[in-house]
Amino acid sequence: xxxxxxxxxxxxxxxxxxxxxxxxxxxxxxxxxxxxxxxxxxxxxxxxxxxxxxxxxxxxxxxxxxxxxxxxxxxxxxxxxxxxxxxxxxxxxxxxxxxxxxxxxxxxxxxxxxxxxxxxxxxxxxxxxxxxxxxxxxxxxxxxxxxxxxxxxxxxxxxxxxxxxxxxxxxxxxxxxxxxxxxxxxxxxxxxxxxxxxxxxxxxxxxxxxxxxxxxxxxxxxxxxxxxxxxxxxxxxxxxxxxxxxxxxxxxxxxxxxxxxxxxxxxxxxxxxxxxxxxxxxxxxxxxxxxxxxxxxxxxxxxxxxxxxxxxxxxxxxxxxxxxxxxxxxxxxxxxxxxxxxxxxxxxxxxxxxxxxxxxxxx
Numbered sequence: 001x002x003x004x005x006x007x008x009x010x011x012x013x014x015x016x017x018x019x020x021x022x023x024x025x026x027x028x029x030x031x032x033x034x035x036x037x038x039x040x041x042x043x044x045x046x047x048x049x050x051x052x053x054x055x056x057x058x059x060x061x062x063x064x065x066x067x068x069x070x071x072x073x074x075x076x077x078x079x080x081x082x083x084x085x086x087x088x089x090x091x092x093x094x095x096x097x098x099x100x101x102x103x104x105x106x107x108x109x110x111x112x113x114x115x116x117x118x119x120x121x122x123x124x125x126x127x128x129x130x131x132x133x134x135x136x137x138x139x140x141x142x143x144x145x146x147x148x149x150x151x152x153x154x155x156x157x158x159x160x161x162x163x164x165x166x167x168x169x170x171x172x173x174x175x176x177x178x179x180x181x182x183x184x185x186x187x188x189x190x191x192x193x194x195x196x197x198x199x200x201x202x203x204x205x206x207x208x209x210x211x212x213x214x215x216x217x218x219x220x221x222x223x224x225x226x227x228x229x230x231x232x233x234x235x236x237x238x239x240x241x242x243x244x245x246x247x248x249x250x251x252x253x254x255x256x257x258x259x260x261x262x263x264x265x266x267x268x269x270x271x272x273x274x275x276x277x278x279x280x281x282x283x284x285x286x287x288x289x290x291x292x293x294x295x296x297x298x299x300x301x302x303x304x305x306x307x308x309x310x311x312x313x314x315x316x317x318x319x320x321x322x323x324x325x326x327x328x329x330x331x332x333x334x335x336x337x338x339x340x341x342x343x344x345x346x347x348x349x350x351x352x353x354x355x356x357x358x359x360x361x362x363x
Contacts, residue, residue: 012093012119026051039127043103043112050075050113059106061191071192073233080231081194082114084212088199089161089185093119095140098159100131100148105342107166110195111143132158146173149184156182163187165196167346168253168271170278174202188253190239194232198251211249219245224257242269259349261289261297266327268299273330276323277301283309284339287330288353298331305335305358315363335359 009022020028025047032044049057057078060070085091097120101108108127115122120141125131129147132155142159144152145166153176156162164173165187177184182202188209189196198209198217211217215229220238223245227237244252255269262268270287277285285303292298301318303309311333318330335358340351 009116010093010119012121013116014121015115016124017121022051037126039103040124043108043124046103046109046112059109059191060104061106073194077231077233078110078113078194079117081110082117084214084231085110085114085196086118088212089141089163091118091120091141091161095120096138097122098131098137098139098142099124100127101143101145101166102127105166106191106195107143130155132156143187146170149173149177153177153180156180156184159183161185163196163199164202165189168274169202171205171275172278172282174205175279177202178205192237193227193229193234197227197229197232197234208244208246208250208252216248217243217245217251218248219243222257223254225251261287261299263289263292263297263299263327264295268328270299273299273324273328276328277318277321279323280317280321281314286339286347286349286352288334288349290332290334290353292331295331299328300332300334301330302334302336302339302352304339305337309335311335311359311361315361318363329363331363333359333361333363335361 009020009025013020015028029044029047029051032040033048036044055075056072057075058070058072091114097111097115099108099111099122101111103109103112112122114120123137125135130151131144131148132152138158140160143163143165146164146169149162149164150173157180160183162182162184164184169186184202186200186202187196188198188200197215198211200209201207214231215227218226220226223242225239225241225243227239228235240257242254242257244254246252255271259270260267261270273287283303283306285301288300288302289297290300314333336352336355337358340348340355342348
């Protein structure tokens with residue numbers, strides 16, 4: 001029986017230093033499922049599904065902004081996505097890569113697919129907040145979340161090309177990457193597009209996203225992005241991401257339209273306010289809204305209830321953030337014991353706001 005292209009394993013593929021073919025990789029997957037750590041069991045399940053004779057595979061979304069859903073994809077589409085990334089970044093056979101992302105989400109799955117298809121030598125480690133802890137190796141290609149990137153800044157000189165995705169990249173993090181002269185890129189994508197479909201270089205603070213080859217974008221009447229990617233089997237995919245459309249292949253991201261705050265008739269994007277505040281605030285926070293009898297909805301700053309965060313000092317920092325417009329200034333600070341997050345570190349805003357706050361400070 002002929003082995004389909006999408007299940008072939010490149011003969012230069014290495015996992016944690018060892019060479020595997022389709023048969024031996026199934027054994028690894030089985031061991032992951034039976035004896036592996038939490039993250040390895042997800043990886044084992046995915047490998048078993050990938051290496052079967054089916055032409056399709058079922059993937060599940062992260063559930064960050066909605067209820068998690070399962071979708072059916074052609075395996076060839078995942079292969080095409082891996083090849084597009086390899087071509088765009090010049091990732092080639094024998095390059096060293098690090099897999100430090102949760103394998104239960106699309107980014108972690110695609111990192112493994114890229115290694116198997118492109119012939120990479122990939123190290124698999126637990127998806128901790130600092131993947132370079134006790135790791136002195138150098139890598140040609142690494143994908144990380146913004147949280148991992150922040151906690152690894154001192155070690156990123158070991159990486160030739162870094163892609164950062166899964167959540168928006170703050171201005172403070174981008175400036176830190178520029179200062180450290182890290183060759184880093186912010187990605188845009190989702191489970192429905194099989195990881196990223198557009199890339200933004202972070203060596204330029206105001207750069208726009210550029211689509212990967214054979215991918216085009218447009219807008220609907222809400223100014224939200226519509227994606228066409230034939231090789232990924234994606235056609236007319238309507239998103240809730242408002243953008244400034246520069247061309248069919250270039251755009252700037254504004255924020256999710258379902259996050260928009262209507263405060264006194266002024267429509268505000270939390271992501272835009274977060275980017276501005278991140279120039280001043282160096283801890284984990286997000287912007288949301290609560291009901292207000294005068295404004296309808298008022299902007300609030302949401303933080304973790306950390307004793308080291310002095311709310312009065314924080315109030316002063318907010319007032320002195322010169323990039324904020326008057327109507328973007330938070331009207332209150334809400335403290336929670338913790339944020340509700342996905343395994344990949346994305347904050348679930350609605351679920352977090354549904355909790356009982358520890359403290360509220362009106363500003």
